[in-house]
Amino acid sequence: MKRIILVLSLLLLSGCQPQRPVKVDMLIYNTNDNYMYQFANDILDLSSYDIKYAIVDSENSQILQNKQINELIENDTKILLVNPVDRLGAYVTINAAKAKDIPIIFFNREPLKEDLEMYDKAFYVGAKAKESAMLQAELVKEAFGPASELTRYDANNDGVIQLVILKGEESHQDAEIRTNVIISELEAAGYQLDILAIAGADWVKEASYEKMLDLISLHQGKIELVVSNNDAMAIGAIEALDDQNIFNDVNSNGQFDIDADSFIPVVGIDGIPEALRLVEEGKLYGTVINDSKESAVKIVELVRALVKNEKVDDLKFEITDDHYVWVNYKKISN
Amino acid sequence: MQMLRNRSIRSAIIITTTVITVVALAITLFTTLVNFNITTARIVESSSEEINKQLVLNYENYIDNVTETANYISQTTNEYGLNGNYQDLNSIYAQASNIQSDIVNIALLDQYGKKVYASRDDGVNGELVSSKWFNKALETKEIFHFSSPKSQDIFLVNSNEKVITVSKSVKYYIDNEKYEGVLVIDLSMNNINNIASRTNLGEGGHIVILAADDTLVFSNLMSCTTNNCESVQIVDKYNIGSKQVVVDETDMFLSINTLKNTRWRIASFINSEDIAVSRRNSQILSLTVLVFTFTITILAATLIARRISNPIFKLRDHINTINNGNYQKIKLEGQKEVVDLADNFNQMIDETVVLMDQLVTEQKAKRRSEFKALTTQINPHFLYNTLDSIMYLSESNENEKVQRMVAALSKFFRISISRGKNVIKLEEELEHAKNYLLIQQIRYNEKFTFEFDIDERTLDFRVVKLVLQPLIENAIYHGVNTEFDQGHIIIRTLIKNDRLHLEVEDDGYGIPEKKIGELYQDIKGEDSYSSVGLKNVYQRLKIYFNNDSDLEIESELDEKTIFRLVLPLERSKK
Numbered sequence: 001m002k003r004i005i006l007v008l009s010l011l012l013l014s015g016c017q018p019q020r021p022v023k024v025d026m027l028i029y030n031t032n033d034n035y036m037y038q039f040a041n042d043i044l045d046l047s048s049y050d051i052k053y054a055i056v057d058s059e060n061s062q063i064l065q066n067k068q069i070n071e072l073i074e075n076d077t078k079i080l081l082v083n084p085v086d087r088l089g090a091y092v093t094i095n096a097a098k099a100k101d102i103p104i105i106f107f108n109r110e111p112l113k114e115d116l117e118m119y120d121k122a123f124y125v126g127a128k129a130k131e132s133a134m135l136q137a138e139l140v141k142e143a144f145g146p147a148s149e150l151t152r153y154d155a156n157n158d159g160v161i162q163l164v165i166l167k168g169e170e171s172h173q174d175a176e177i178r179t180n181v182i183i184s185e186l187e188a189a190g191y192q193l194d195i196l197a198i199a200g201a202d203w204v205k206e207a208s209y210e211k212m213l214d215l216i217s218l219h220q221g222k223i224e225l226v227v228s229n230n231d232a233m234a235i236g237a238i239e240a241l242d243d244q245n246i247f248n249d250v251n252s253n254g255q256f257d258i259d260a261d262s263f264i265p266v267v268g269i270d271g272i273p274e275a276l277r278l279v280e281e282g283k284l285y286g287t288v289i290n291d292s293k294e295s296a297v298k299i300v301e302l303v304r305a306l307v308k309n310e311k312v313d314d315l316k317f318e319i320t321d322d323h324y325v326w327v328n329y330k331k332i333s334n
Numbered sequence: 335m336q337m338l339r340n341r342s343i344r345s346a347i348i349i350t351t352t353v354i355t356v357v358a359l360a361i362t363l364f365t366t367l368v369n370f371n372i373t374t375a376r377i378v379e380s381s382s383e384e385i386n387k388q389l390v391l392n393y394e395n396y397i398d399n400v401t402e403t404a405n406y407i408s409q410t411t412n413e414y415g416l417n418g419n420y421q422d423l424n425s426i427y428a429q430a431s432n433i434q435s436d437i438v439n440i441a442l443l444d445q446y447g448k449k450v451y452a453s454r455d456d457g458v459n460g461e462l463v464s465s466k467w468f469n470k471a472l473e474t475k476e477i478f479h480f481s482s483p484k485s486q487d488i489f490l491v492n493s494n495e496k497v498i499t500v501s502k503s504v505k506y507y508i509d510n511e512k513y514e515g516v517l518v519i520d521l522s523m524n525n526i527n528n529i530a531s532r533t534n535l536g537e538g539g540h541i542v543i544l545a546a547d548d549t550l551v552f553s554n555l556m557s558c559t560t561n562n563c564e565s566v567q568i569v570d571k572y573n574i575g576s577k578q579v580v581v582d583e584t585d586m587f588l589s590i591n592t593l594k595n596t597r598w599r600i601a602s603f604i605n606s607e608d609i610a611v612s613r614r615n616s617q618i619l620s621l622t623v624l625v626f627t628f629t630i631t632i633l634a635a636t637l638i639a640r641r642i643s644n645p646i647f648k649l650r651d652h653i654n655t656i657n658n659g660n661y662q663k664i665k666l667e668g669q670k671e672v673v674d675l676a677d678n679f680n681q682m683i684d685e686t687v688v689l690m691d692q693l694v695t696e697q698k699a700k701r702r703s704e705f706k707a708l709t710t711q712i713n714p715h716f717l718y719n720t721l722d723s724i725m726y727l728s729e730s731n732e733n734e735k736v737q738r739m740v741a742a743l744s745k746f747f748r749i750s751i752s753r754g755k756n757v758i759k760l761e762e763e764l765e766h767a768k769n770y771l772l773i774q775q776i777r778y779n780e781k782f783t784f785e786f787d788i789d790e791r792t793l794d795f796r797v798v799k800l801v802l803q804p805l806i807e808n809a810i811y812h813g814v815n816t817e818f819d820q821g822h823i824i825i826r827t828l829i830k831n832d833r834l835h836l837e838v839e840d841d842g843y844g845i846p847e848k849k850i851g852e853l854y855q856d857i858k859g860e861d862s863y864s865s866v867g868l869k870n871v872y873q874r875l876k877i878y879f880n881n882d883s884d885l886e887i888e889s890e891l892d893e894k895t896i897f898r899l900v901l902p903l904e905r906s907k908k
Contacts, residue, residue, distance in 0.1 A: 063387050063591050070575040088477060089592030091546050092574050092599060099573070112474060115546075170405030176476035180505060183512065194510070198412045200405070 021052045026081040030060035042296035062086040080104040091115040103306040116323040125325040129174045132269045132329045133181035139286040143265045147190035160192040163225035166233040168203040178229045208236030226266040231275035234268030256282035286333030295327045344639040351635040363620040386589035386602040392529045408504045415507035427451035439520040471501040471516045478502045530554040536605030546597040569601040645672040723777040742772040761793040767802040782814045782821035792827040804867035805838040805897045813840030836899040844891035
């Protein structure tokens, strides 16, 4: 009798099997970008029984990504999840998705507003480039003290911050915004800035290291602050500064002293593991984290609502201007 | 298989062979053709996409060069401005168009459209704040804006050269003060033209570059100068991706891609007529092969079928002639099986001929013996009776009658024997009949008379001997009333309807219709034991003339009775 019940219940179970899960391919502009690879995996980890994610690598080629998008649309995909190679070309993708009434979510590389506004099912999930720089400005304020009387790191005591800015790829949205915003934020807060250089280093550690060495020798002891558009370049700068022995463990507690006279604060953005380690060690004054996990959760919830045809207004987070889901940055410092 | 069941060997072979060959070939050709089409389509697609990709990369490369230069200048503007190095900045702007040949003009403008640095000394257009590129740069910062080709509109002094204006909002420093302005670069069309013309797109192949608002930026197709151009319409329709299309009645493979950082789309139209031509050629070739093979197969199958069926037809026709009695052997050439068949057939013919000969011989012998037996059946009673009469006449000394009787008997037997011949002249047969009548007349004491009514033409015909005597005997015994009356017998010969008629007529009681039927039954029936005399005659005639003879009985009651033999003329005349 027990056996019969078992068999019957198995039959019943198999009879009401769930539908095949929805497969969502996320197009990642380049999986060689460690941050994006991590990000993609955060989303992948959030696959559920009814919505499964897969990573599609666009290998930093918009041509390839166009092809991938076309194939997905031709195969009647339920949703497009795109981390675009060329954010300016997104209007083409949006038009293609709109023609087939397929919802589309961009993430981490922000299309132009005018493009998103063409289609009511086009969304962007990401952080405001501006916000990272605003938090970076906060870090600088913490380091130097109030604008009226700089309490720390003003080596020549002139009440002016002599700084160099390590800029990411020229014309890159984030590089431009971060560079402009940190300056305007500090100026708005009343700080007097002497920008010794805005050095382009293409987001890369090595280029930053070289540029920094040049700047150190050019400005001989004048540099009081290094602002970097991202952590990688900040780390390059720290390596260059390290060569000048500016990081010292004065009290020999195994940690570099950020209060030592020789110390020059460096601030980054991104919060990559090495940067976090350097913050711990005391070499990196602080950084700003773009929380990929939070982004991933928001993306996955938005995807679910769109795939299940639920109202996006009912989501736990706000959809700004009908198209934007903003993700917050966090400051990290010692 | 059902449809082949009732067909000749020849058509079965031809139909089967042809159908199998042609169907197999057609399937092979069809799949090959389909494969070929798919493969060529794929090759065209991938090669066209490759060309498009190369184009995109070339343009992106060029655009990257431009933006790199612009970035360098914007960065330098920042750095030099921060350092107060305005002299060098001035010269960088002044010389930029010399250093990079495709830069026609370059300028940094403040947010009111006033010149800060520039490659030219003349004044700038006072209306810059209202120009599209200027406003776009300030509206959407951080990116480069690429205009459609137009005459330059930065400076007052104009030229006819078409340029693309690249503008971007930048920050610059003067005396450590930050300002916002617009960096603007006019690009000549040369490089864009060059890249297009360097790429081989085939006859009539061309490229089209469209801006984000679907307006035409550039095309190397002479006739394509406005948004109404057919190619622009097609690109509008397909948005992005690859597609086989027809432009100006020419097959083209269209690939559309985005150009990075420009918000442009580039579409390449690559001539794919070659494919259509080779596809058509392969179709024609396939059809030719099919028709050729079809013809060859039918010819070959017909030939083989003929080699097999012709000897069989011959054999069939030969067998038909055999049915008509021609037992010839046949000589056949052809496939081994057919030759064997002919050999076996010939053996069979041999055996048949032997068997037939045997049969004929046996039949002849049988008929002769039957015939003889029947002929010899006549005599004994008559002879005894006659001899008795002779004895009686001699006892009563009627010598004259004895003489006449013996003479008649002697003639009677001479003809009866006739040196063993079975067939004698009618004349002789009549003589024989006369002698018989003479003998019987004496024996019956002149109780009947007789007469001969002879057609002279009949005398030379030959008849089976001793056929009249039994008829006469019958007339005497059954016909004439020998007791009360004087009977009369007429022997008649005539030719009627090409037949020889021998009649024996008497004037006795006659025979009723019913009795005639019974007589016919007795004479012509199978029972051989009744009516010995008449049946004997009938049988002998049948044997001799092969059914080509008859015995008829005609009677009028109390008037006359005629027994008539109807015989063929031809066979009895020799």
